[in-house]
Amino acid sequence: MAFQVMIVDDSPAMQAFIVRVIEISRLEVKKCLQASNGQEALEMLRHEQVDIILTDVNMPTMNGEEFLRHLDQDELLKTIPVLVVSTDGSEHRVALMLSLRAKGYLKKPFSPEELREKMEELLGVAHG
Amino acid sequence: MDKDAVLQLLSESGRQALETMFFALPDAISSERLRPSGELVAGSLTFAGEPPGRFGIVLSEPVARTIAANFLGSDDENALTPDQIGDVVAELTNIICGSVLTDLEAKVNFDLSSPVAIHVPAGAPAPNYCEESPLACRFELLGGSLLLCLAFEEAT
Numbered sequence: 001m002a003f004q005v006m007i008v009d010d011s012p013a014m015q016a017f018i019v020r021v022i023e024i025s026r027l028e029v030k031k032c033l034q035a036s037n038g039q040e041a042l043e044m045l046r047h048e049q050v051d052i053i054l055t056d057v058n059m060p061t062m063n064g065e066e067f068l069r070h071l072d073q074d075e076l077l078k079t080i081p082v083l084v085v086s087t088d089g090s091e092h093r094v095a096l097m098l099s100l101r102a103k104g105y106l107k108k109p110f111s112p113e114e115l116r117e118k119m120e121e122l123l124g125v126a127h128g
Numbered sequence: 129m130d131k132d133a134v135l136q137l138l139s140e141s142g143r144q145a146l147e148t149m150f151f152a153l154p155d156a157i158s159s160e161r162l163r164p165s166g167e168l169v170a171g172s173l174t175f176a177g178e179p180p181g182r183f184g185i186v187l188s189e190p191v192a193r194t195i196a197a198n199f200l201g202s203d204d205e206n207a208l209t210p211d212q213i214g215d216v217v218a219e220l221t222n223i224i225c226g227s228v229l230t231d232l233e234a235k236v237n238f239d240l241s242s243p244v245a246i247h248v249p250a251g252a253p254a255p256n257y258c259e260e261s262p263l264a265c266r267f268e269l270l271g272g273s274l275l276l277c278l279a280f281e282e283a284t
Binding site for chain 2: 010011012013014016017020058060088089090091092107108109110111
């Protein structure tokens with residue numbers, strides 16, 4: 001099964017890094033959608049189906065926390081697994097994002113292997 | 129705040145970020161405060177929290193170009209634009225600062241501003257982020273060096 005992935009990050013460099021990690025991983029991905037904030041991501045999700053969302057926390061227009069709150073209010077979107085990818089690893093922030101239904105939290109810096117393993121875990125893909 | 133402990137964190141967070149996400153292995157790490165020379169790229173941000181402060185990095189342009197190529201997976205580092213290099217330096221600034229602050233005070237919420245990166249031609253005045261900061265760390269890498277400077281303000 002090939003997955004559709006959404007990356008939500010205001011840094012074009014970070015988006016490119018994640019896309020590259022996904023490309024060189026063994027995950028079967030047919031499409032990587034990229035949004036620069038939560039608002040843009042919600043607009044894209046009106047027309048596109050995705051299997052997993054990777055989102056940053058600190059972003060302009062709509063940050064990761066607001067984005068998760070919006071997802072949680074939508075019966076369809078709330079079922080999509082969300083992995084938070086952020087430099088902010090404070091206990092408060094991690095607990096807050098997980099309480100808003102994020103399924104995982106990956107603190108930067110992370111290795112490509114760590115990102116791949118987290119994605120496999122959330123997508124229910126067996127390693128190997 | 130124990131200065132030696134913060135310096136240790138600065139050096140460890142910088143090394144870890146460079147190795148895991150930018151695929152650059154420092155040859156040496158020191159508390160030397162000397163700015164790199166020649167053409168430079170600098171990144172900076174401020175943060176709110178207890179205590180608030182600012183963080184800056186200054187890199188030799190060849191080092192910035194190499195880590196940008198590594199981060200973006202580019203085979204030709206000479207094809208990268210200044211904007212692409214600046215975006216990567218801004219991300220490096222964000223990652224190292226966030227990592228240091230989280231490891232320093234995991235129970236404190238810090239809000240980081242968006243990092244800003246600038247290019248400094250050789251011979252032009254470069255920002256001196258270390259001027260008011262006792263916390264500095266310098267990495268020697270192939271092609272030049274990278275200086276990190278962290279400064280805390282008095283909490284209000």
